[in-house]
Amino acid sequence: MTTTTDTASSSHPPVRNHTPTSKDPLHLTKFRSAATLNDGNVSEKANITNPPLIFAPVVINNLKVHALFDTGATTTIIKEDILRKTKHFKFISSDTKQTLSLADSVASLNVIGIVELQIKLHNLRTTIVAAVVKDLFTDCIIGVDYIRKHNLQFDFANDIIMTTCGNFKVTIPIETQQNVIKVPLRLTESVKIPPKEEIIIRVSACISTASTLFRPSHNLGAQIPIIMANNLLQITDHRAVLTIYNPSEYPCMLSRGVIMGVSTLPVQQQSVPAEPQNLSPEEHIEQLINKIEDRHMHSDVNGESDRDTFRKMLLKFKHLFGTNKISVAKTEVVHAINTEAHSPPSSHFYPISPKKEQAMYDILQELLKAGLISKTKSEYASPALLTPKSDGSWRLVIDYKKLNHVTIKDQYPLPNMEQTIQRLGEG
Secondary structure: OOOOOOOEEOOOOEEEEEOOOOOOOOOOOOOHHHHHHOOOOOOOOOOOOOOOOOEEEEOOOOOEEEEEEEEOOOEEEEEEEEHHHHOOOOOOEEEEEEEEEEOOOOOOOEEEEEEEEEEEOOOOEEEEEEEOOOOOOOOEEHHHHHHHOOHHHHEOOOOEEEEEEOOOOEEEEOOOOOOOOEEEEEEOOOOEEOOEEEEEEEEOOOOOOEEEEEEEOOOHHHHHOOOOEEEEEEEEOOOEEEEEEOOOOOOOOEOOOOEEEEEOOOHHHHHHOOOOOOOOOOHHHHHHOOOOOHHHEOOOOOOEEHHHHHHHHHHOOOHHOOOOOOOOOOOOOOOOOOOOOOOOOOOOOOOHHHHHHHHHHHHHHHHHHOOOOOOOOOOOOOOEEEOOOOOOEEEEEEEOHHHHHHEOOOOOOOOOHHHHHHHHHHO
């Protein structure tokens, strides 16, 4: 299943204030789509029609949060549970009942207060006044008020979010959706279901466009004798249709806004890992040097820059930086694993795809050639698997759970913490 959202609203549609007042710091208004914003714009290099959900790592009040940047929400919103985990200013409770309505014109969020958030983008500290709500399908939504205030730019071609503060440029990576998102589906109009009949109803969602898995509400099915099936659901323009059956002898009434079930957005598929680079020591060092920004570099009286000095120092130890061949550590240490009396633990290998199987074979051949492993026949057997590295290559991992279970643990008594602090004080 795939998920797409339009540029005007990603996972959370525009919000509007039902009871605006002159004293209310959350003055919420409509705005244009991200493609037309000048003070929070999308890179012209990016050819984007339906970008995915925009998640990025930020630090809110010293708590790292996987925030959703939404160009379709006019205000920044934070979930109360997340706010309470942070060191925050006391939020101001709303004297009057205040709600934020969603673009589907059916669902709404009850605001319990407002709070000033300190949001850290990499090394840049920023602030924004946010609405606090109890129920939200994600931890925090960064709205267009923050995007405009700090002139955020979304570069979907390079998967980064950019902003500037004077001569200081900050970029943070756009991350993929990490967790399954569950979005409630609400009935758009009140309906009457005749007995022994099946009808089609319209439901609304707070996402614009998506192919999702629908799961009926268990509580609703327990209260009212209706039948709905799990099925694939196509959401278009915040709307979808469901089939519902009334098996009873009496008509059933459903009110507008009732939650019919949950639409599940699956985790986005990770991109295919790129081929790892096999660089010589000199090429690897030059690549590291080029990643250093010029603003961190200075020159001495002889005209030699820090970059040149750093390059000379790394070249002295260039044998440590080669990636075109496997390096072998030279050590005289002999290691033994003490175990309890046991029968040799043995496990079957994990099933893997043909592509991973070929990658594992190549890795094992390299390790054999380098002398890091050797062929053997043994009653012990632990399964191997591959996990992706950040550079796109594979990491060989061995599952030693069964061997660890019979291993005698080394017992190292921890020193008394109070005595250790006293010794540090004397030093």
